Amino acid sequence: MTGYTTLFLDADGTIFDYDRGERFAMEKSLQHFSIAGNSGNLLELYREINKSIWRDFEQGKISAEDLKIERFRRFATELGVEFDPLNFSRIYLEYLSQATFLLSGARGVLDQLKNNYTMILLTNGLSGVQRNRVRLAEVEDYFRKLIISEEIGVAKPAPGIFEKAWEASGRPPLEEVLMVGDSLESDIKGGMGFGLDTCWLRGEGQEKPPEINPTYIIEEITQLPDILQGRVV
Ligand SMILES: [Mg+2]
Incomplete structure (x- = not known):
């Protein structure tokens, strides 16, 4: 002992199982906003953005409140697609909070x-x-x-x-x-x-x-x- x-x-x-939860939330959100594309690739792109923004948070460069929205602003810019990052964030978090795997x-x-x-x-x-x-x-x-x-x-x-x-x-x-x-x-x-x-x-x-x-x-x-x-x- x-x-x-x-x-x-x-x-x-x-x-x-966070990978699965994140995939679920992203697929549902992309559907919600009718964003076309390979959801696996889009998820990879989002993960990169999210990782770098959490690093900013851990170093005290951004608040938790700003982080929620800023990551989707960057995501929209990278995709070259127009959507309201605040709204996307709300929908995404809604789905993520249901991901209980x-x-x-x-x-x-x-x-x-x-x-x-x-x-x-x-x-x-x-x-x-x-x-x-x-x-x-x-x-x-x-x-x-x-x-x-x-x-x-x-x-x-x-x-x-x-x-x-x-x-x-x-x-x-x-x-x-x-x-x-x-x-x-x-x-x-x-x-x-x-x-x-x-x-x-x-x-x-x-x-x-x-x-x-x-x-x-x-x-x-x-x-x-x-x-x-x-x-x-
Ligand atoms: Mg962990």
Whole structure:
């Protein structure tokens, strides 16, 4: 057995199948606005834009409020299509907040762990979207609290958001807390920066740079219980 009592779990790419959710929301939004084109290619373009704008947000260059609209303004410009970015954003977020696809095995893992660990959902995301998805997916009860970057005003990897999660979990000794997530940048670096052990859920084909050293590396969320049992995978 390992001595962890508390788990900070990332949401997207860790519990939720975010790729699938994003694809669903984009396809529905493109249909809504009658925008023609290969939805896979358009999604790729949008992902690039979104990634760069979240980076701006993490560096404090743009507010969460502006981010929601600005990414679709850039998307429209890149596409050379005219649509109202505010309206597109509203429709897109509406669909995204309905995207409740969990990663395979995630619910079983939460069920297995719920009685033995204090779990906090620690996510960089928009409040309305994340709360709605957690509620509709019926995973809210597994967590003592949802800590969402838009509500806190800072995002992972900033220590401020880890501090909030730590307070919400009852301020356990830091060595009893394990941060679990799929992002080296926000989850692993952020967790390490706050003094936590970390478990990296490595996506397909992802490589780890030598300077970042998670305590554990897993390929599937279903391996987490084994890690916690001290059975190194
Ligand atoms: Mg993630």
